[in-house]
Each structure stands twice: as structure tokens, then as C-alpha cells.
Amino acid sequence: MYIVDKDAKSFIDIDINSDFSIQNLPYGVFQTQEGDRSIGVAIGDMIFNLRKAEELGLFSQISNKKFFSSKFLNKFMKQGRSVWSAYRKRIFELLNQDSFLKDNIDLSDQLFVKQVDVSMCIPIKVKEFTDFYSSYHHAFNVGSLIRGPENALMPNWKHLPVAYHGRSSSIVLSGEKIKRPSGQILNPETQSPIFSKTKRLDFELEMGMIIGKNSKLGQPIDVNNTHEYIFGLVLVNDWSARDIQTWEYRPLGPFLGKNFATSISPWIVTLDALEPFKISSPIQDPTPLNYLRFNGKGNYDINLTVEIKSGLMKDNFTITESNSKFLYWSIFQQLAHHTINGCNVRTGDILASGTISGDDIHQRGCLLEITELGKKSISISANENRIFLEDNDTVTLSGYAKNNNFKIGFGSVSNKIYE
8 A cells, every 4th residue: 555645746736626636646547539548647637648658668667567558447457456556656756746757848748638638438347336225324314214213224234234236337427418217117096007207316425446356256355355455436326216216126126226327437546545534434233243343444534515407507506415434334344245155356346335324414315315205395596496306407426535735536427317
């Protein structure tokens, strides 16, 4: 693990409010207007072109292998934590204020591109997708609305991280438009289903871990070694059609109400960058079984926000503000449980946290909670209310961790709904 010094500065001019400080150095894939695709690292409002740096021999002291010439990060991620940390250290050396690149205009012109001049691409070749249900407040709120507070949590919830397997084929990047899905919806008046477009389209505020290293089939990952397999985190919007979901989910769980789209942010923030923001997990009662007992701090203090903008609005409306620290089951416990039966994970897998809600009404991570099953309307502008999402609404998730010295941001994941 390589942690960048808290007082470090880059020769790149970085705004104090930028998500992409030199302490961050998140990975992504970008495409120029000419169609040239490259792997890069965000720094301020610029991108450091890792493919070009590799071609120029700037990583030869680490390896002569070509990790950044592909269209995805999978080849690099597969190398494991020691390689990730070595490259992070070298990238920092190339971008800090004492770098030889500072006054080398010819090299800089080859190595840097403005973020506004390129389009972002999905950074990994996604293999599998699993979605957890790891926020206590979300599970309790939803359970209370459906079954009452006394039966809010299922008997297994505090014993294991509940999850389901989703579809990797419908994972999309920020900027992609989301088509309103159709399916069977129960008509309460006739007690029989109809086929219709969803009338209860919802967002879900989540974080997702990117698996960087393959594990072996039949060999569980020790909870205290899970960090060796997690390359980094992204923002996740796990879109949900609540009316389709309600009719279909018994007895096998989510299906068509969830798998039509899942959005992720383009920049992968590494665990190394987030290390200064690790905090203790909530107290777990009852004490988890041995294989889920994590030594040390298991959560991260990452501020999360969801904004909505209708087709008639000029400005975004902030509908909720939460934090990843509210996760009852940490990402390390999620991964340990995922593999405890011998299930293997692969480079490019995404494991999402499930909706992240806090204990305050303004920290609820989806409209299902915010509107209490659609019973309450939310004012998003002087002339518009929402119960669930409507066509031409744009939903934007953003996240960052911050201390007195620097900010580690994720950018955003933003998508517009169309019919």
C-alpha cells in the first residue's frame, strides 16, 4: 500500500475544491474526439495519459510489460496489490511539484489532456455483478414500511450480508440514458397483473467495489485479507422499478425490476487513496461468526449526495445526503461472505453495497424510503413534485472524502431517464 503524503502538491494547477487531488489519483478510461482510447489518471481538471507514459518508458523501472495499451483496466488490475502500489508511487513521482515533467513542455503536451476535451468510457470489462443489502437503516426503514418496525429485519439480516446476483450486461456508465422499463405490474383493483411501463422508477444510492485480483474456486478469502482483492471503489446507482419488483420478487428475489440498468461512475478511487478516511464500523450485535470478524477499521467516511433535475429545471435539487460510514456490513465482510462457500471472484467483478441510508430522514438513499412507499410527495422546485422519477429527470450521484489537507472525490454518475 502506498499512501501519498498529506502535504504533497502537484505541478498541475489544482483547484482546492477539485475531486482529483494528487492524493487521489483515480483510474479511468477516456476517448479523444478522434476516437483514440487510453487509460489515464485524473489530476485536477486534467488526465495523465498512462498509455503514453508507458510508451515513453516512464514505468520501465517497475516493469517492461504493457498494462495500459488495452481498452480496459483489467490487465493492470490482475497484477495485484504490490504492482498497484508500485505504480501509484511512480505516478505520484511523475505528477508531484518536483517532477522533471514540470518544465518539459514537449513531454507534457504528449502526456496530458483536459477532461472537458474527452469522453469517458467504462473503465473495466465487467465480469459479474452482485448487489448487497448492507445498510441497517435502509433495511430497517423499508422493512418497517412493509412489515412494521417489530418485524422490519428478517431473522438472518444481522448474521450475514444479504445479497443477490444481478446482470453485468446492463451495467452502464455515467452519461448513458436510462430507458424506462416495462413489465408485469399488479393491478390492486382486479388482483391480476397488467403489462405496463413502470410508474415507480427509483434510484438507489450505493457504492461498488471493483475486484482486481482473481480468487481460486473452492478457496474462501479471509476477511482480513480481502483488501488484497479490492482494487477500488466507484459510485453506483442501482435503478429500480418498484412496482415490477413488488409483484415479481417472491420467492426468489429481484429480477426484471432491477436488471434493466445499473450505472457506475467513470473513475475508480483506489483503497490506497481512501486509507486516511477509514473509520470503525458500527457495533454489530450479535457478534458475527468468526469468518466475518474483521480486525481494524472497516468503513470509510465518504460523503454521498443525490440530486434530481427535471426537464424544466435549470438547477439540481438535492434530495438526499448520506455517507458510506452507515454501512452495517463493510465491503471486507461482504467479500468474505461472498466467497465463504468457495465461490470465486474474478478481475472485473463489481460488488455493490446496496442502498446506503442514515438514521436521519434527510439521509435516506432512495425514493421508496423518502416518500414512504409513495405516500408522500417531495417538492423539487416551485412547480414540481415527485413521488417517483419521471421521464426527462436526470439523477446525479456524487461522493467525496475530505480532511483539513486534501479531498478525495469520485466525480459523479449522472443519467437521464427517457421513455
